[in-house]
Amino acid sequence: MQMTEELIEWLGRIGSDSDGGVTRLLYTPSWKEAQEALAAKMELLGLQAYYDDAGNLCGRLQGIDDDCSCILTGSHVDTVKRGGKYDGAYGIVAGITALSRLRERYGAPKKTIEVVAFCEEEGSRFPYNYWGSTFMTGAASYKDIEQARDQQGVSFMTAMEAAGFGPGTKGKGPRSDIDTFIELHVEQGAILEQEQKSIGIVEQIVGLQRYTVHVKGEANHAGTTPMAYRKDAVRAASEMVAAIMDKTEQLGAPLVATVGQMELVPNTPNVIPGQVNFTIDVRHPDEKVLDEACQRLVETIRSAAAQRDVEIDIERWMNVAPIAMDLALTDAIEDICLKQKLSYRRMSSGAGHDAQIFASYCRTAMVFVPSRNGISHSPLEYTEPQQLEDGVRVLTDLLHQLAY
Amino acid sequence: MQMTEELIEWLGRIGSDSDGGVTRLLYTPSWKEAQEALAAKMELLGLQAYYDDAGNLCGRLQGIDDDCSCILTGSHVDTVKRGGKYDGAYGIVAGITALSRLRERYGAPKKTIEVVAFCEEEGSRFPYNYWGSTFMTGAASYKDIEQARDQQGVSFMTAMEAAGFGPGTKGKGPRSDIDTFIELHVEQGAILEQEQKSIGIVEQIVGLQRYTVHVKGEANHAGTTPMAYRKDAVRAASEMVAAIMDKTEQLGAPLVATVGQMELVPNTPNVIPGQVNFTIDVRHPDEKVLDEACQRLVETIRSAAAQRDVEIDIERWMNVAPIAMDLALTDAIEDICLKQKLSYRRMSSGAGHDAQIFASYCRTAMVFVPSRNGISHSPLEYTEPQQLEDGVRVLTDLLHQLAY
Numbered sequence: 001m002q003m004t005e006e007l008i009e010w011l012g013r014i015g016s017d018s019d020g021g022v023t024r025l026l027y028t029p030s031w032k033e034a035q036e037a038l039a040a041k042m043e044l045l046g047l048q049a050y051y052d053d054a055g056n057l058c059g060r061l062q063g064i065d066d067d068c069s070c071i072l073t074g075s076h077v078d079t080v081k082r083g084g085k086y087d088g089a090y091g092i093v094a095g096i097t098a099l100s101r102l103r104e105r106y107g108a109p110k111k112t113i114e115v116v117a118f119c120e121e122e123g124s125r126f127p128y129n130y131w132g133s134t135f136m137t138g139a140a141s142y143k144d145i146e147q148a149r150d151q152q153g154v155s156f157m158t159a160m161e162a163a164g165f166g167p168g169t170k171g172k173g174p175r176s177d178i179d180t181f182i183e184l185h186v187e188q189g190a191i192l193e194q195e196q197k198s199i200g201i202v203e204q205i206v207g208l209q210r211y212t213v214h215v216k217g218e219a220n221h222a223g224t225t226p227m228a229y230r231k232d233a234v235r236a237a238s239e240m241v242a243a244i245m246d247k248t249e250q251l252g253a254p255l256v257a258t259v260g261q262m263e264l265v266p267n268t269p270n271v272i273p274g275q276v277n278f279t280i281d282v283r284h285p286d287e288k289v290l291d292e293a294c295q296r297l298v299e300t301i302r303s304a305a306a307q308r309d310v311e312i313d314i315e316r317w318m319n320v321a322p323i324a325m326d327l328a329l330t331d332a333i334e335d336i337c338l339k340q341k342l343s344y345r346r347m348s349s350g351a352g353h354d355a356q357i358f359a360s361y362c363r364t365a366m367v368f369v370p371s372r373n374g375i376s377h378s379p380l381e382y383t384e385p386q387q388l389e390d391g392v393r394v395l396t397d398l399l400h401q402l403a404y
Numbered sequence: 405m406q407m408t409e410e411l412i413e414w415l416g417r418i419g420s421d422s423d424g425g426v427t428r429l430l431y432t433p434s435w436k437e438a439q440e441a442l443a444a445k446m447e448l449l450g451l452q453a454y455y456d457d458a459g460n461l462c463g464r465l466q467g468i469d470d471d472c473s474c475i476l477t478g479s480h481v482d483t484v485k486r487g488g489k490y491d492g493a494y495g496i497v498a499g500i501t502a503l504s505r506l507r508e509r510y511g512a513p514k515k516t517i518e519v520v521a522f523c524e525e526e527g528s529r530f531p532y533n534y535w536g537s538t539f540m541t542g543a544a545s546y547k548d549i550e551q552a553r554d555q556q557g558v559s560f561m562t563a564m565e566a567a568g569f570g571p572g573t574k575g576k577g578p579r580s581d582i583d584t585f586i587e588l589h590v591e592q593g594a595i596l597e598q599e600q601k602s603i604g605i606v607e608q609i610v611g612l613q614r615y616t617v618h619v620k621g622e623a624n625h626a627g628t629t630p631m632a633y634r635k636d637a638v639r640a641a642s643e644m645v646a647a648i649m650d651k652t653e654q655l656g657a658p659l660v661a662t663v664g665q666m667e668l669v670p671n672t673p674n675v676i677p678g679q680v681n682f683t684i685d686v687r688h689p690d691e692k693v694l695d696e697a698c699q700r701l702v703e704t705i706r707s708a709a710a711q712r713d714v715e716i717d718i719e720r721w722m723n724v725a726p727i728a729m730d731l732a733l734t735d736a737i738e739d740i741c742l743k744q745k746l747s748y749r750r751m752s753s754g755a756g757h758d759a760q761i762f763a764s765y766c767r768t769a770m771v772f773v774p775s776r777n778g779i780s781h782s783p784l785e786y787t788e789p790q791q792l793e794d795g796v797r798v799l800t801d802l803l804h805q806l807a808y
Contacts, residue, residue, distance in 0.1 A: 187628065188628045189625060189628025194633070206627060210673055219782075221755055221780055221781070222660065222754075223660065223755040224592045224595075224753075224754040224778065224780075225594070225754070226593075227653050227659075229594055229598075235663075238642040238663075239646050241642035242646055248631060249631050253632065256627065256629070256630065257631075258636075259639075259642075259677075260638075260671070260673040260674055261671050262668050264665065267664070267666070268665055269662075269665050269683040270664055271662075271781070272664065273663075273664060279673040281627075281674055349628075350626075351627040351628050374629060374633070376628075377625070377675070378623075
């Protein structure tokens with residue numbers, strides 16, 4: 001029962017910040033140290049470790065049958081800046097633990113199983129997400145990332161090559177042998193904790209639309225412009241944000257809308273802002289409902305703008321459809337929870353994951369364990385040892401069913 | 405009639421930006437070039453030009469009477485970044501024009517008159533306003549500015565000394581000989597234009613209070629946190645801003661409130677902001693009304709915070725009392741407008757000016773001319789030549805009354 005927890009602590013020390021956070025940005029020294037340590041750990045536990053050209057690390061437990069197909073489990077090794085020890089890391093160490101146990105107890109499987117430490121999912125260093133899983137599935141290629149640069153101006157390709165990866169370096173490109181992907185992950189929300197469930201069985205990953213609203217009023221002197229003469233962009237924007245939130249609540253759960261980023265121009269205490277730009281992130285598991293909700297929110301914004309005589313420009317810059325997990329696999333996971341007497345609920349994932357890339361490539365399942373206070377992307381991430389173990393038990397049983 | 409306009413264009417070329425704006429930050433080369441050009445112009449027009457230790461430039465028209473007192477007129481030579489040609493500059497060139505005309509027409513005055521180009525009023529380079537007038541009146545000393553640094557880390561004293569000024573450099577410190585100060589300035593608002601008046605006679609400069617409101621919610625994942633579980637700082641802040649504006653309108657003109665600066669933390673599209681900080685600038689010409697209005701606004705904010713279960717901290721960091729101009733001088737200006745058949749209105753100044761520093765030091769008056777569309781601190785600043793001339797005529801007559 002200790003192994004997953006020990007591995008979490010061990011991996012969390014690589015790239016650890018002074019305040020208890022973890023920072024492992026793609027292709028940096030701490031990232032490389034983590035992959036090398038994981039490779040050594042895999043070998044120690046009897047798995048055959050190897051990299052692909054993008055820097056994804058796999059630990060292979062060779063199957064006896066020779067059908068060249070493979071079950072993959074795992075998650076991403078990279079973190080956000082000052083992230084936690086569990087996001088991504090848990091799926092990797094849970095996979096290592098499960099494969100190690102299966103090998104010890106049952107020997108070689110019929111069907112090959114691999115555990116993967118994807119090189120990148122978070123998009124924290126370069127403005128590009130899911131490089132690990134999109135490279136492996138062939139959904140993306142080097143062309144998609146060649147323009148990307150980090151905040152220091154280093155190009156994605158330069159960073160990759162400096163870390164020892166890139167075209168032809170390992171002789172392992174996109175794959176066509178994976179027929180199943182299973183990702184274990186911390187929930188990053190508080191639903192399991194609030195409902196006191198041990199396991200979340202993900203039925204779908206929500207769809208997501210992102211917008212930027214540009215509100216154009218008139219910049220003016222804070223002291224010399226009477227209220228009646230103002231075209232105050234921040235007043236209009238504030239009324240829009242309040243109305244967006246009210247409308248989202250009115251449309252009802254599981255719809256969520258977030259205004260995460262806002263910029264005032266010129267942003268100085270003694271000038272009425274002439275322009276305000278803000279982002280909206282809207283998510284729902286049903287594509288049709290999401291589309292309708294976004295339309296309603298856009299109407300809400302336009303109506304607020306008209307009342308304040310400001311101009312608006314609403315730009316949609318992201319539109320990701322919801323994607324379903326494999327029904328047979330989610331049913332199988334539910335059966336395992338029932339047999340193991342683990343409390344569970346079927347749920348949507350509100351966050352994006354590597355599983356959403358795999359879901360259009362092969363049958364895919366995703367399992368959540370609780371996050372304390374729903375906190376993630378923070379040094380305060382925490383999941384109890386028993387909860388970590390519950391997830392590993394579910395994964396181990398599922399892999400046993402599928403591979404032996 | 406051409407002289408003021410010509411001088412405005414001439415001075416506006418010093419520090420001109422490619423887009424028609426003007427940038428003359430304190431003690432920079434363009435600032436120094438402007439002061440040197442003004443000094444030469446003063447001498448050319450028969451005024452005795454000299455600097456004080458802070459870099460304030462005065463042009464003296466010596467009086468015949470030997471009572472050692474002096475009438476001062478003028479404004480500031482520095483600009484904001486990408487400012488206009490009129491703010492500050494107009495008061496200087498109007499003063500030069502008026503003194504030149506008086507000297508031509510009437511010869512030496514009984515009482516000494518000086519025109520001043522204050523070194524600094526805007527606080528655009530260093531986080532310190534009114535250095536020119538506070539130095540000259542003794543309201544501030546070197547101690548008050550020695551900690552200030554510009555955005556490049558250059559200290560105020562280093563910049564001053566590099567420009568050739570500082571303690572003892574000119575043998576001219578704070579003064580006790582000024583008994584009257586008259587400032588001519590563009591309105592920086594649209595009231596004169598809206599009411600089609602040529603002259604604004606300032607009765608008082610409004611009082612001003614500035615606050616920063618810190619709203620503390622809980623940062624959380626935009627996708628995994630249902631609306632009902634959120635403590636969304638930007639939702640709460642938006643409701644506060646909307647309520648502040650509604651309450652300000654309800655309390656009525658001439659009260660104005662501005663939210664000019666806002667910062668979201670962490671300010672990223674996929675995270676519910678855990679903290680929002682925003683500023684409020686509140687102004688009213690009556691100190692008691694201003695105090696009461698600020699109290700009502702603080703109550704409004706607290707009530708909005710309570711509804712959203714966020715913590716707030718409201719910090720007042722500026723409190724400037726309203727200050728009245730000299731009643732006899734404002735009456736004298738009104739008489740001049742009537743005699744010259746110039747349309748006028750008595751009004752408050754919603755902006756701060758060097759005149760507010762002088763008002764607690766000597767009798768002080770302030771005269772506005774219209775600003776097209778009320779625009780200031782912008783390359784679009786504009787006042788018509790006839791309006792510039794109307795102001796100069798009022799100033800010339802007033803100086804004639806006082807000094808001859």
